[in-house]
Amino acid sequence: MRRFTCGAEKQYGGPPPYQQGSSQYQGFGGFARQDPPPPRGADPQLWSWFASVDKDQSGSITADELQRALVNGDWTSFDLDTVKLLMNIFDTDRSGTIGFNEFTGLWKYIKDWQGVFLHFDRDRSGTIDGRELEQALNQFGFRLTPQLLVLLQRKYGSVPVPAAARGYPAAAAPGITFDRFVRACVVVKQLTESFSALDTDRDGWVQLNYEKFLETVLTLP
Numbered sequence: 001m002r003r004f005t006c007g008a009e010k011q012y013g014g015p016p017p018y019q020q021g022s023s024q025y026q027g028f029g030g031f032a033r034q035d036p037p038p039p040r041g042a043d044p045q046l047w048s049w050f051a052s053v054d055k056d057q058s059g060s061i062t063a064d065e066l067q068r069a070l071v072n073g074d075w076t077s078f079d080l081d082t083v084k085l086l087m088n089i090f091d092t093d094r095s096g097t098i099g100f101n102e103f104t105g106l107w108k109y110i111k112d113w114q115g116v117f118l119h120f121d122r123d124r125s126g127t128i129d130g131r132e133l134e135q136a137l138n139q140f141g142f143r144l145t146p147q148l149l150v151l152l153q154r155k156y157g158s159v160p161v162p163a164a165a166r167g168y169p170a171a172a173a174p175g176i177t178f179d180r181f182v183r184a185c186v187v188v189k190q191l192t193e194s195f196s197a198l199d200t201d202r203d204g205w206v207q208l209n210y211e212k213f214l215e216t217v218l219t220l221p
Contacts, residue, residue, distance in 0.1 A: 053103075158180065
């Protein structure tokens with residue numbers, strides 16, 4: 001069964017080369033499938049992937065359809081929170097689904113993040129460890145303290161960390177898969193931008209009452 005994957009062709013099982021009229025695109029799962037013709041000017045390969053993700057052929061993709069289609073390099077599915085974050089970014093008309101034009105932006109976004117992930121996954125483990133995470137965030141302009149880096153690893157690591165193990169060193173923290181790496185970086189960016197908007201005098205301090213604090217956090221995707 002064809003899968004719309006999140007990884008580069010070799011490591012993540014990306015889309016196979018598309019050839020116009022190729023028999024591999026004439027059916028789906030061994031059964032004949034008649035996908036609707038692509039819109040004028042649309043990339044045929046990208047339209048083929050969109051149609052394969054749009055299981056009910058509604059012309060738009062739901063969060064559930066997107067989650068079933070996206071997988072990491074170890075073939076684990078994207079977690080739902082990351083899928084919802086992507087939906088929120090690219091559902092520009094706030095319909096709750098993603099149309100083909102929105103899907104085109106999402107596809108490019110994921111491909112761009114693949115390059116970032118592969119660049120910082122120095123040991124080619126398929127996950128991002130603490131040192132690689134620090135290097136990535138520093139490159140993005142976010143210099144976090146060691147304590148915050150450990151918290152990020154614990155929150156977004158691919159294996160849940162039991163409460164009893166919260167004192168373990170940062171080096172022992174679980175690696176971060178592609179989907180969680182994207183989410184961690186986007187969340188840090190969003191929180192930093194929200195803080196900067198409140199820090200009007202740029203002194204690194206913000207005075208918030210409880211209501212304003214909740215409002216700031218709850219309005220984040």
